[in-house]
């Protein structure tokens with residue numbers, strides 16, 4: 479046999495965390511107590527009532543069989559109810575699709591719509607799945623920088639005509655990982671006009687809409703007039719309900735885009751476990767009761783870390799949403815060097831911005847996925863860097 483990897487896999491960019499992972503293993507071996515703030519995965523367990531709903535659902539023998547390809551009608555109806563309550567957006571069943579986590583749908587969408595040579599517009603820094611999956615499908619990523627001076631919103635007017643002619647799809651993500659920025663109504667309006675003018679499908683990735691602070695609710699792209707005519711929104715139960723391990727998300731929006739994605743999925747998977755979807759119905763129907771305590775915890779953590787970092791004279795602002803802090807590194811250093819120094823001197827793990835693309839240079843990302851006590855200790859340990 480010949481285990482030589484496909485060109486597709488060989489052309490993958492090098493794994494951005496390889497160096498960091500090696501150092502983590504080494505330090506753990508030396509018995510160091512690491513505080514890991516590099517992982518975008520909630521440390522808080524799934525709320526107990528959701529687990530109870532799952533415990534009940536799992537005994538239903540009907541659910542032990544293949545689920546319906548597009549998701550159960552019950553789950554998709556709960557999505558419709560939640561979008562109406564939360565965003566005031568009306569959806570029909572054919573405008574919804576269950577996903578095995580939203581990452582799955584974000585990757586598969588390219589197989590449905592991207593031909594070799596088509597351009598896929600991707601934010602940078604950004605979630606790596608957009609550009610990698612675009613390339614898997616033969617597409618060419620074109621990167622749109624997210625910069626502080628534009629409030630981390632891409633400049634759609636900066637894209638050359640030659641690129642626009644070949645552009646098929648635009649990925650956006652607000653509230654944003656890793657910059658923690660939120661989108662404005664005006665920006666989404668501009669996106670709709672841009673997509674209409676250039677015939678581009680908009681894929682808005684929105685897993686952090688419920689992780690917000692100070693009662694300022696982020697908006698859905700689909701709230702924008704005309705948005706449903708140009709694209710879809712990906713959503714996930716992962717971050718909203720601390721359910722990353724369960725693998726349940728959904729896509730909603732333009733019915734032809736949903737149908738295209740469903741066509742790929744019917745050929746490669748059979749949808750999420752129906753019992754998980756039933757627990758998903760419970761989650762979405764009780765979202766207003768389940769998420770306040772989750773937000774409250776992140777808000778305390780955010781305020782703890784931001785206050786502590788400010789005391790150390792770092793240039794940092796409190797994020798309006800997400801559980802990330804995107805902080806610029808001191809002038810005389812780089813993202814990787816600074817993250818490496820923090821790890822070596824203080825055994826705190828943060829992500830260098832460059833892990834999300836070259837445009838992440840000059841930044842590090844903290845994930846608020848550790849307790850208040852651990853975050854306080856992390857800041858205390860980082861203070862060593864200041865005297866270093």
Ligand SMILES: *Cc1c(COP(=O)(O)O)cnc(C)c1O
Nearest residue numbers: 579580581605655685714716727
């Ligand atoms: C966490 C995350 C997702 C989704 O995760 P799933 O668990 O696959 O639903 C999607 N996009 C971004 C930017 C994320 O941070």
